[in-house]
Structure formats: structure tokens, C-alpha cells
Amino acid sequence: MFPVLRCRLFGTLPGFLYPVYLDLVPVEKEHRFRYAYNKSQWQSAGKAERAQFGRLFPHPDNPIGGDQLAQNGQIISFDKVKLTNNAESTSSDQLQLNSMHKYRPRVHVFCIPKGHPLITKKGQQQLFNKEMRTVEGLKRIANGPFDYKTFLFEGTTFVAVTAYQNQLVTQKKIELNPFAKGFRDQKNEDLTDERLDSLQLSI
Amino acid sequence: MFPVLRCRLFGTLPGFLYPVYLDLVPVEKEHRFRYAYNKSQWQSAGKAERAQFGRLFPHPDNPIGGDQLAQNGQIISFDKVKLTNNAESTSSDQLQLNSMHKYRPRVHVFCIPKGHPLITKKGQQQLFNKEMRTVEGLKRIANGPFDYKTFLFEGTTFVAVTAYQNQLVTQKKIELNPFAKGFRDQKNEDLTDERLDSLQLSI
């Protein structure tokens, strides 16, 4: 998935482990969107489809060590997450969403001491992991005695699409994504950093 | 590295962790080898070069969980190890050896309870990892109070080469390695499973 969602987590300590999760919350739940070419912006286009089951993407390095975070400049990168509009998909590296709907990424971070039974006891680990597959489970866990925080990043809100609705988005991706190098030419090379009216991620 | 060294470890338990290491011990230390085409076999060809520093390849999944082993049919695969004849190379995913010398793979397995300080205390972990970079360190560790065993696999003994000395080896690799598919043709396709007089791994 490009662009990649990255964030930095400050205040971490070497003696602690940080299980980290990503999910995508539907915003403007009542709306389905369409792109108005004449206005160059997203507009509501009727009633939203039923929201998909709230799944969580566990960071592949979970639980991330405080020392590891320090080594990597505190950066947590979600370059491994994949998006799909297939509700039947069960792969744990995928997040499900509806095309033409608006979503906001959300990052959940736990802070667990290294000696905690959640780390050392297998049964508790498994129970925790099972709950953390869905937002519902997260809510139950969050009621427990865990150091825990959720971060919302407003600026990363996007509308999911199956085909790009805006040529500026296409050009930006061609310009910046190494895998799209084959589509680069002079026309796109000096694309100014103009403000895009919306972000889109192809699913 | 192809073919890949794989082994199965039986008698593991879910509550334990198994740090696993690979090294290559020089056999027939006093000999350097050459391949005699007329006899189709390896023969001694004078005095060996000074042995390289004894390095250990830590399995990428270390410490491997007993549950993980059970999931994978007890199989430990060393598909990530690389061989080099460059003594200056310091990468931890490489094992150093001399070309035209004979080596025997050796697998070292530790068995550590999940609650053991070696698992839970960072300082002890680091000390252990540092020692386990070399065979000398391994010997010191092996004198300590650790459940530990070394396995030698006679049948996997090989002579390191920079260029294949035996066309049967080349054909076998072309036949079986997916990355060598481009070299397959009818000539090689029905290569019988004849007994190869020696194994070779290109470095």
C-alpha cells in the first residue's frame, strides 16, 4: 500500500513492549461519495453501504520492543498492511473497506512491562491476540488494567477507490512510488507540490 | 543457498524456546581438494589453508518457540544462510569458508524455559547473543547450566566450490531449483536419480 502510513512514538522505554494495531474507521458514516470533476472535489452521493466488520491489523513486529523503537528513530511503519473490498477475505494482513467511502486511520498502542504475564504466559497471550482481531475485542481489552492509547491522524483521511478519480493523485504516485517508475516521463517529473484536494488509495 | 539444509527437531514442548544455530566444521582439516575428472571423485590436493574464524549463523526465527515448531511439522529450515569465501565479510547472515575445502554442517539447539532470565532479562540476552557469534563463545556457554545439544549430519558433508566441478551437480540444481528454471530443457528433464559421487555448493 502506497503511500505508507508511518508514525513516531515518543516516550517509550527499553524495558517495555508495545503491541501496536491499525484500523480504519469510517467517517461520515451516512455518506457514499463520488468525485465531481467540475468541482474537483469529493461530494456525498447518497446513503452509505453497511459498514464492514471492524478488523484490526496487528503490526508484523508485535510486540514492538522499546529498544527496537529507539533504534529505528521511534518510527512505526505500516508498509505491510493491505486493503481489500472483499468482505470474504480473512487474511490477517488485510483490512476490509468499502470503495467510495471515507476512512480515517487509527493506531492503537499498548505498553506492557517485559515481565508481565501477558508477555510470559502463553494462555494470556493467545487470549489477548484473539480479542485484538476486532474492534469489539479491543473495547473489552481496553476496559482492563492495560496502559493503552489510541491515536487518530486527521490528515491521513482518505476515500477508498478501485480506480483513480483525480489525475493529480496518479501523477503523485507515479512520481514517488519506486514500483511505478515505468510510468515516469518528463510530463510528470517536475510536478509541483500543489495541495491535493483529496487523498485516494487504490484498493 | 540451494539445496537448503533442513532438519526436524522432535520432543519439543510449547512452554520452551529453542535458540538454534548453524555452523560448518572443516573436515579432513589437513587437506585441500581437487576434483579428478577421470576418477569422478574428489581427491586430496595438498595442504589446507588456515581455517577461517569459526562463526555461527543464528536462525532468523531465534528463539524458535516449541509451539511454532509443532505448527511447522518440527522443521527447522536454513534457507536464509549465505556462504562466502570473503574473510572480511562481517554480515551475520553469512558463513565464511575456504573454496575447495570440505565442510560438515552442524546444528546447535538450546532449550530454554519461557520464564528463564535468559528470555526475560535483556542484559543476559545480549550477553548470550554476543557469545553465540563464534564457536569459542559457544564452548564457553556450553559449559554453563544450559540444556543444549549439537547435531552433526554426516550425509550433508560438501566441498565448497566457486565453479561446479561435476556436471551432474549442475544438472540436479537446474532440475530442482525454481530460480534456475531458465536453464531447463529436455536434456535435463528426465535426469535419473543416480547417485552423485559428491555434493557441491557454489559459494
Next chain:
DNA sequence: GTGTTGACACCTAGGTGAAAAATT
């Protein structure tokens, strides 16, 4: 002469947008 290295074509494996085709 023998052994080693580097450039190369050819693969695996998978991430891109373009464009055609299929679906709704």
C-alpha cells in the same frame, strides 16, 4: 593451468498504473 570474479540473461515473486473487459 587452475581458480575466481563480474556482467549477463533468465527466472521467481510481487508492487505499479493503463487499458480492456466484465459487471451492475
Next chain:
DNA sequence: AATTTTTCACCTAGGTGTCAACAC
């Protein structure tokens, strides 16, 4: 007509043997 899926060429990234060139 709008949206989604499929196929494709084109990349990144890296594992193969071949062969020419090099080193000893």
C-alpha cells in the same frame, strides 16, 4: 453510465547458471 475486475507491460528485488575476463 459508473464501477469493478482482469490482463498486461513495466518496474523493484533478488536467486540461478553461463561465459568471458581476470588473477595467481
